[in-house]
Amino acid sequence: MTGPLTSGIATLCHEIVTRVSSDAGQQVRRISNRLHDPLRVAIAGRLKAGKSTLVNAMIGRRVAPTAAGECTRVVTRFRYGPADRIDVVTRDGDRRSLPLDEDGMVPARLGVPAARIAYVDVALTSDRLRDLTVVDTPGLASTDTAGSARAEQAVGIDDDSAGEITAAEAVVYVFTQAVRADDVRALEAFHVASARLATSPINAIGVLGRIDTLTGGAGDPWPVAEPLARQQAALLARTVGDVVPVAALLAETAEAGRLTGADRDALATLAAMAPADLQLLLLSADLFRTRPAPLGAGQRERLLTRLDLYGIGFACAQLAADPRLGTGELVRRLSAASGLARLTATVDQTFRWRSDAIKAGWALTRLERLASLDQRSRSVVRDAIEGALRDPAYHRLRLLDAAQRAATGTVPLPAGWEQELIRLATSDDPRWILSLPAADPAALASAAVAAAGRWRAYAVDGAGPAQARIAHVAHRGFHLLAQEVRRCRT
Numbered sequence: 230m231t232g233p234l235t236s237g238i239a240t241l242c243h244e245i246v247t248r249v250s251s252d253a254g255q256q257v258r259r260i261s262n263r264l265h266d267p268l269r270v271a272i273a274g275r276l277k278a279g280k281s282t283l284v285n286a287m288i289g290r291r292v293a294p295t296a297a298g299e300c301t302r303v304v305t306r307f308r309y310g311p312a313d314r315i316d317v318v319t320r321d322g323d324r325r326s327l328p329l330d331e332d333g334m335v336p337a338r339l340g341v342p343a344a345r346i347a348y349v350d351v352a353l354t355s356d357r358l359r360d361l362t363v364v365d366t367p368g369l370a371s372t373d374t375a376g377s378a379r380a381e382q383a384v385g386i387d388d389d390s391a392g393e394i395t396a397a398e399a400v401v402y403v404f405t406q407a408v409r410a411d412d413v414r415a416l417e418a419f420h421v422a423s424a425r426l427a428t429s430p431i432n433a434i435g436v437l438g439r440i441d442t443l444t445g446g447a448g449d450p451w452p453v454a455e456p457l458a459r460q461q462a463a464l465l466a467r468t469v470g471d472v473v474p475v476a477a478l479l480a481e482t483a484e485a486g487r488l489t490g491a492d493r494d495a496l497a498t499l500a501a502m503a504p505a506d507l508q509l510l511l512l513s514a515d516l517f518r519t520r521p522a523p524l525g526a527g528q529r530e531r532l533l534t535r536l537d538l539y540g541i542g543f544a545c546a547q548l549a550a551d552p553r554l555g556t557g558e559l560v561r562r563l564s565a566a567s568g569l570a571r572l573t574a575t576v577d578q579t580f581r582w583r584s585d586a587i588k589a590g591w592a593l594t595r596l597e598r599l600a601s602l603d604q605r606s607r608s609v610v611r612d613a614i615e616g617a618l619r620d621p622a623y624h625r626l627r628l629l630d631a632a633q634r635a636a637t638g639t640v641p642l643p644a645g646w647e648q649e650l651i652r653l654a655t656s657d658d659p660r661w662i663l664s665l666p667a668a669d670p671a672a673l674a675s676a677a678v679a680a681a682g683r684w685r686a687y688a689v690d691g692a693g694p695a696q697a698r699i700a701h702v703a704h705r706g707f708h709l710l711a712q713e714v715r716r717c718r719t
């Protein structure tokens with residue numbers, strides 16, 4: 230599953246590993262080994278943002294605990310394995326194996342104090358983990374921190390999580406409250422944290438979570454959630470590739486098969502109530518628990534924890550319109566109402582399809598950091614990186630290096646140019662790169678030539694020296710893309 234860019238980096242690592250100090254050699258080996266693993270995505274966000282619920286929805290299994298407890302305070306890594314297995318890895322390097330609990334979840338009690346746990350390593354036979362490892366991180370409580378607090382803490386990320394996020398190649402930031410344009414401190418903190426954690430629009434997306442609670446009661450949140458997420462994406466454009474609105478609870482319930490035929494029947498009973506009574510019942514969780522209704526307390530609580538008010542209202546509306554609706558179809562509609570499909574598509578586009586580029590970029594950053602820290606190995610590592618970036622066969626690697634500099638704000642470019650460069654560096658689909666989804670090869674070739682010309686003009690005048698270097702790389706990239714499109718046509 231290693232792509233051309235990661236292969237290039239793997240060759241580079243192989244070349245330098247015996248020529249650097251033994252400490253540096255070990256690190257090079259670690260970086261190189263990671264290139265063959267599935268892309269690692271960390272889920273980050275404040276306490277109770279809905280991170281674990283989102284993880285379950287993404288895996289399609291309810292395996293991460295979502296109630297407050299010991300387990301939710303530690304970092305948990307979910308990866309593909311030939312058999313389900315949990316290992317608690319302690320800070321002194323010990324591994325202790327545990328069974329999943331009777332509900333098939335990571336048990337609430339891990340048998341080791343949370344403070345001694347480095348991370349919990351969960352291997353699952355889930356197909357969705359074959360090319361993506363998902364890391365659930367604990368969040369920090371919202372703190373109205375003074376200016377002196379670290380940026381990671383201001384955005385709700387604790388030290389262990391920060392370490393995991395830096396170790397991951399990609400990140401999903403879960404927000405629950407919208408950051409506003411005038412919330413300068415929050416925005417600043419987010420930018421600073423994302424720069425420190427080495428995330429950028431290339432390897433990070435945002436999720437606007439718990440959207441079902443935006444409007445209160447059972448009201449349809451989508452008319453509010455969509456524009457809110459768009460605004461967020463615009464505000465955080467330097468930090469995350471996109472912001473996707475999701476009702477993770479609905480997604481989890483639908484994807485992990487948590488809604489039974491009995492639940493469907495309970496919902497049908499509610500759906501048959503007089504509309505005005507049902508409306509009143511769904512105004513708040515308190516009213517749902519206490520107003521007269523043809524359901525017992527246990528059934529009500531079960532529906533609340535699985536669907537919450539919007540989900541219940543949505544399901545009732547579906548059943549009222551079609552009383553013969555089966556459980557399977559109801560679950561499909563709930564999944565659609567959760568917004569999970571868009572999240573999955575964004576994860577595919579941003580992470581899965583770009584996995585080769587993201588992993589190579591991660592390794593490049595790691596090697597550069599190694600060079601800056603290890604004086605004795607510095608010149609060997611730097612020469613090797615520069616050599617690789619000069620090699621025409623690896624022009625994509627150079628593009629990627631340029632795109633990372635632009636995306637992290639090291640070399641600022643106008644927004645539209647930055648996006649174009651990121652597309653060019655991280656994809657090999659000319660229609661997507663050129664934003665011409667329906668163009669024929671001739672149109673694509675001339676668009677690529679035009680883009681190359683634009684970047685050359687930008688390099689020659691209007692750009693500073695750092696921008697000009699990047700613009701030359703982009704110019705050559707589009708020139709090569711035009712050649713490639715023409716070659717494929719003939």
Ligand SMILES: Nc1nc2c(ncn2[C@@H]2O[C@H](COP(=O)(O)OP(=O)(O)OP(=O)(O)O)[C@@H](O)[C@H]2O)c(=O)[nH]1
Nearest residue numbers: 276277278279280281282295301439476477478537
């Ligand atoms: N209504 C609603 N509730 C949600 C949603 N996502 C999560 N929740 C609920 O919010 C609570 C916290 O969710 P978790 O997934 O445990 O949140 P977390 O971010 O992992 O929490 P910590 O790990 O403790 O920081 C649980 O009771 C979830 O059922 C959502 O989209 N809608």
Ligand SMILES: [Mg+2]
Nearest residue numbers: 280281294301
């Ligand atoms: Mg959690």
